Amino acid sequence: MSTELLLDLTGKVAVVTGSGRGLGLAYATALAAAGACVVVNDLDAEVAEQAAKSIVEAGGRAVAEAVAVGTAEAADRLVARAVDSFGRLDVMVTNAGILRDRVLWKMTDDDFDAVVSTHLRATFTCARAAVVRMREQGEGGSLVLVGSPAGQRGNFGQTNYAAAKAGIAAMTRTWSMELSRSGITVNAVVPVAATSMTETIPAFAPHIEQWKQGSPLPDFLRKGEGFGTPEDCAALVPFLASDAARDVTGQCIGIGGDKLTLWSHPQEIAVAYADGGWSPQTIADSWHGSVGREPQSVGIPAPRLPSEAGA
Secondary structure, three states: OOHHHHOOOOOOEEEEOOOOOHHHHHHHHHHHHOOOEEEEEEOOHHHHHHHHHHHHHOOOEEEEEEOOEOEHHHHHHHHHHHHHHHOOOOEEEEOOOOOOOEOHHHOOHHHHHHHHHHHHHHHHHHHHHHHHHHHHHOOOEEEEEEOOHHHHHOOOOEHHHHHHHHHHHHHHHHHHHHOHHHOEEEEEEEEOEOOOOOOOOOOOHHHHHHHHOOOOOOHHHHHHOOOEOHHHHHOHHHHHHOHHHOOOOOOEEEEEOOEEEEOOOOOOOOOOOOOOOOOHHHHHHHHHHOOOOOOOOOOOOOOOOHHHHOO
16 A cells, blocks of 8 residues: 555544644644544634634634543543544544643742643643544554653753653653553654744744744754754644554654754663662772763753854
């Protein structure tokens, strides 16, 4: 079968959480353009309706469902909306998210709980509801979870967000094993794009503002940083939802600008042994000459401006 036919999503039905604007809308639009019927979700009913309308006006099929994700009831509503409107469910994209950035000693319980609920718990509840339906249908399906570089490397001021996104990466790997016999693939998209979340980064802010005024993002961002528009990230989602990706599962895949990447899974990179086991003293004596010789870096590297890169 040709790749073009494998990428055709005609007859498939997708739910995209948090798809009223930004990356979520780009994902929903790309799925519809590939032939899928889409349930657009947003907390704001007017925003959700307008997003669905834009897809329909472009020739796609879409309906809106306004609900705050996180609870099992919200997840069931989204799945029911897909089934009631289009007869089935094949793809669940868990994109909805919020930020409540603060350093650890200033982060409140509400800051932590709100972000974890919207990102991590909502990913769990929506995936669970989707998988129940997909297994009943018996024809496989796709879970496309949305991660972040912060979940891979940590990020200053983002205890809640980084922890939730790291959890999503772990759920991706776990669910890919649990659902393989059901023919359901599970992958995480790790996008980097000009959004309301990234326009607060000083190195990106002026370029995002220029992009909003109609100027293209410069090559040092698109290629060097893998940083582009929401639409630049969208192609990965219909690919992962298609039959062309039936053998792709359990992966964390980065995309942004002109760059496509595969993130590594955590693994042991240095090993040392001590006959009879270790004591604090023997660990201290050997640390810098054995497993601690090359400690791992943390955090998302700061963007390199052209002057810093020698351009």
